[in-house]
Amino acid sequence: MxxxxxxxxxxxxxxxxxxxxxxxxxxxxxxxxxxxxxxxxAFRPIEKVDRLQDSLKALDTYDWIIFTSNVTVETFFSFYQKEELDERFPKIAVIGKKTAECLKEKGLTATFVPSAYVAEVFVEEFLPYIQSGMRVLLPKGNLAREYISRALSEAGAMVDEIVIYETYLxxxxxxxxxxxxxxxxxxxxxxxxxxxxxxxxxxxxxxxxxxxxxxxxxxxxxxxxxxxxxxxxxxxxxxxxxxxxxxxxxxxxxxxxxxxx
CATH class of the missing domain: 3.40.50.10090 (Rossmann fold)
Known part of the structure; x- marks a missing residue:
């Protein structure tokens, strides 16, 4: 049949x-x-901003960098080649299996991947990794929520949110x-x-x-x-x-x- x-x-x-x-x-x-x-x-990178340049120059001072989507990974590495950053790269957290796979294609491995791919679950499971005073870099799109940044800041982390791309129809x-x-x-x-x-x-x-x-x-x-x-x-x-x-x-x-x- x-x-x-x-x-x-x-x-x-x-x-x-x-x-x-x-x-x-x-x-x-x-x-x-x-x-x-x-x-x-659709997504387009913003012009390279001074804050992003400053953060990348000081990448070794961060404890974590968080990628929330494939787009943030691709856009981040469109500004700088991985080879320029290898030795100074902090631990990496991602939201989603696809984002982790995209990162792997760049030759990098995510230290933390949540069990479900939404900000609320990410925060709940990631907070035990955060100690007061830790520095976190969070590249994002112009329409991204502030939930992750706010939650980590309340836990004592120093979070640098940097808009690196914008969305449009x-x-x-x-x-x-x-x-x-x-x-x-x-x-x-x-x-x-x-x-x-x-x-x-x-x-x-x-x-x-x-x-x-x-x-x-x-x-x-x-x-x-x-x-x-x-x-x-x-x-x-x-x-x-x-x-x-x-x-x-x-x-x-x-x-x-x-x-x-």
Whole structure:
């Protein structure tokens, strides 16, 4: 008997850029879905700032450096080559297995990786490694939360947060998303961060597409992204306990199965 494909012919929004969308799209295709790649978030390094230069010159004075995403790793090393920093590199903490893998490609190993890939779990599990007076470097994006920095500072650490990249919605994505929503060409919307939600809603409100949006099944990764969807008045149909794209797709399929009963 031929196994049915749960996402057969359903058009699924893949909100990632070209370099990040491949594995996501393959998971959708494996279940019979049609991935529609529309990057709802893109990143660009800011101009090299004096604070970043000063921190890198004094890298050996830090006890820890924290990377919260692949983007922070890639952007950080776009400013400086690893070879320039090897001997002075502090211990490294990351959020997420993918970030640890990205770091490994640079020839570095993370000392600390949390059991779940959200800031709250990271802080809870990382705090035992922090002693009063420790210095922590936290490169980040312009829209990143301050939760980690605040929690570590309250524990007595001296945290230097430095914005090294900014996020934006590409113009071509804005036009493509508006057109496909207007023509009801998206069945399932899957979100991987609060920023992807904000950028989609910006387009929805600008083009008056609220009615079309309400006809879509919505899934997401993580409580922060789910909270953002709810703040925008949207119903979240799928939100897995494990914060991976694979589990998000499985959770979405489970919702569709129930709906079809």
């Amino acid at each position: 031929i196994q049915s494909l749960p996402l057969l012919d359903k058009k699924v929004l893949v909100p990632r850029g070209e370099n990040q969308a491949k594995s996501f799209s393959q998971l959708v295709e494996r279940e019979g879905g049609i991935p529609i790649e529309i990057p709802l978030i 590409p113009d071509e994505s804005r036009e493509k998303l508006a057109r496909m929503l207007a023509d009801q060409q998206l069945d399932i919307l899957l979100f991987t961060s609060p920023s992807t939600v904000d950028h989609l809603m910006e387009v929805v409100k600008d083009f008056g597409l609220e009615e079309q949006l309400n006809k879509c099944v919505i899934g997401c990764i993580g409580p922060v992204t789910e909270k953002k969807l709810v703040e925008h008045g949207l119903v979240v149909h799928a939100s897995p306990e494990e914060y991976t794209v694979k589990e998000m797709i499985k959770s979405t399929i489970a919702y569709l199965d129930v709906e079809e009963l």
